[in-house]
Amino acid sequence: MNPAQHQSGPAAAHVLILDDDPVYTRILAHQLKQHGFECTICHKDKELLVRLKKGLNPDVFILDYHLGAKEASGLDLCRKLRAYVNKPVIMLSANDSLETKVSCLNAGADQYIVKPCNIAELLARIGVVLRNSPARVHPSDRPPTTLQLDDELTLEWETGKMSGPTGAHMQLTDKEAALLEVLVQHRQSPVSRYEAFQSIYGFDMSPDNRSIDILVSRLRKKIESVNRSIHIKTLRGQGYRLCL
Amino acid sequence: MPVTPRLFTPLTVFDHELLPNLLNCREPGELITFYNVFLQHAEPISKKMQQNTSPDEYVVLAEHAHAIKSSSYSIGAIRLAVLLTELEEAVHAGNRDATATLLRKLGPLCELTFDAIRQHVNELSIR
Numbered sequence: 001m002n003p004a005q006h007q008s009g010p011a012a013a014h015v016l017i018l019d020d021d022p023v024y025t026r027i028l029a030h031q032l033k034q035h036g037f038e039c040t041i042c043h044k045d046k047e048l049l050v051r052l053k054k055g056l057n058p059d060v061f062i063l064d065y066h067l068g069a070k071e072a073s074g075l076d077l078c079r080k081l082r083a084y085v086n087k088p089v090i091m092l093s094a095n096d097s098l099e100t101k102v103s104c105l106n107a108g109a110d111q112y113i114v115k116p117c118n119i120a121e122l123l124a125r126i127g128v129v130l131r132n133s134p135a136r137v138h139p140s141d142r143p144p145t146t147l148q149l150d151d152e153l154t155l156e157w158e159t160g161k162m163s164g165p166t167g168a169h170m171q172l173t174d175k176e177a178a179l180l181e182v183l184v185q186h187r188q189s190p191v192s193r194y195e196a197f198q199s200i201y202g203f204d205m206s207p208d209n210r211s212i213d214i215l216v217s218r219l220r221k222k223i224e225s226v227n228r229s230i231h232i233k234t235l236r237g238q239g240y241r242l243c244l
Numbered sequence: 245m246p247v248t249p250r251l252f253t254p255l256t257v258f259d260h261e262l263l264p265n266l267l268n269c270r271e272p273g274e275l276i277t278f279y280n281v282f283l284q285h286a287e288p289i290s291k292k293m294q295q296n297t298s299p300d301e302y303v304v305l306a307e308h309a310h311a312i313k314s315s316s317y318s319i320g321a322i323r324l325a326v327l328l329t330e331l332e333e334a335v336h337a338g339n340r341d342a343t344a345t346l347l348r349k350l351g352p353l354c355e356l357t358f359d360a361i362r363q364h365v366n367e368l369s370i371r
Contacts, residue, residue: 023282023315030267066310094314116317119266 013130014038016056018048019064019092020071024115028062031119037126045072049158052144058087060129063109065093065100075107075202076178082108083181084157085144088129092117099203107199108185147184150244153227155180164226172222175200179215180223183232183242192239216240255323257353258360262320272368279365282319283358286312290354297347299340305347306335316357324357 015037019025022043029039040058042048045067061081065074078089090111091104101112110129113122142148145157152165160177163169172180178200182191193212197205205212220232233241263278264270289308296305309332316325327346334342 020311021315022285023278024318026278026281027263027266027318030269034268068307068311094310115314 012036012038013059013126014040014057015060015062015126016040016042016048016051016058017062018042018045018067018074018077019062020044020068021064028122031122035119035123045077048077049145052085057144059133060088060090060126061085062090062092065091065095065104073202075103075199078104078109079107079178079181079185079199080157083184084147088133090122090125090129092122099198102204103198103202106195107182147181149180149184149242150227150230153223153230162222162226168226170222170226172219175215176219176222179212179219180242183240187242187244190235190238190241196240212240255326257321257323257356258364259320259322260364262322263318266318272371276365276368279319279361279368282315282321283361285315286321287354287358290350290358294347294351294354297344299343302335302340302343305343306332309335319361321357321361324353327353 015032017025017028017032017039019028019041020043025041025043029041032039040051040056042051063074063077063081067074067077074091074093078091081087081089088110089108090113091109092113092115093100093104094115096114104112110132111125113125142154147155147157149155153162155162155172155177160172160174161169162172162180179196182196182199185191186195191199194205196212197209200215201211216232216234223230223232229244231243233243235241263275267274267278269275289312293305293308296302296308309328313325313328313332316322316328327349331343331346331350334346
């Protein structure tokens with residue numbers, strides 16, 4: 001099967017490329033278009049958010065890990081895209097450190113490719129993620145930048161505002177929101193403290209580090225203050241799980 | 245351990261064939277667009293880099309090197325891409341002497357590279 005042909009239909013698969021390098025993105029888009037893909041290029045995280053809110057709905061995201069000092073990191077965007085949009089993410093980076101690769105994969109990346117990459121390899125990996133990705137349609141009553149945790153609890157990408165029933169809301173810090181995004185991704189199985197730490201901070205956690213435990217404690221209190229039907233369960237020896 | 249060729253082979257300043265092969269395209273107009281986008285992107289950044297000569301500015305220097313490294317490779321500016329990679333690595337390793345040495349090489353190499361690309365753009369435009 002041509003990798004550009006997504007299983008959801010005969011239309012060409014739509015790839016969104018987010019990279020701050022205007023030359024590299026053009027080259028990549030040119031190569032992908034030659035193979036039948038539809039491509040959208042974004043250079044900044046804000047641009048990506050605007051496009052998502054306007055209804056852009058790509059089949060796969062290709063993200064650069066390093067988007068420049070003033071931008072959100074590729075790791076944060078990967079985790080957010082996986083939690084909010086739930087579409088395949090391929091990380092593309094000049095960084096070949098094991099720590100970074102593992103962090104990105106734990107944050108939800110489906111593939112991690114080291115730059116400069118061969119187009120044949122990229123096409124094959126796009127093919128893999130599309131094959132493994134069931135077609136998902138977003139409910140039309142909410143923008144993809146709002147994460148619906150259950151019928152009555154939402155989290156906003158841009159503001160980190162968590163809203164519950166009867167209009168109650170709570171402001172999450174960036175790290176608290178990041179932890180909630182990780183827990184949402186791991187709804188089906190517990191997430192270990194190590195995995196959660198790598199997904200949020202992008203490097204390995206030392207065994208005596210209590211950051212995740214402290215974050216969980218703070219997040220629990222905030223969730224309970226807006227919605228008592230959702231809680232974070234501790235599974236001894238396994239980690240944490242969000243129970244909806 | 246195998247010896248990497250880069251230790252013995254002088255690196256090409258500008259490989260004319262790399263971009264057409266990467267794009268699978270030999271149409272001059274199309275190639276010129278890519279080269280011009282590269283020049284518009286890389287030249288101002290390389291000028292800023294040459295101003296970041298104080299060790300206090302090395303972190304910014306590494307950011308700039310990273311910003312044009314991939315496109316330098318892709319466009320065929322091999323020697324520049326390698327220097328930018330080494331520069332970024334030297335800053336991250338905290339090696340100030342190596343950073344200063346590489347920084348001194350940056351200006352002349354950028355001039356050589358950008359001139360070679362411009363000359364090639366001129367040749368393409370009269371084809």
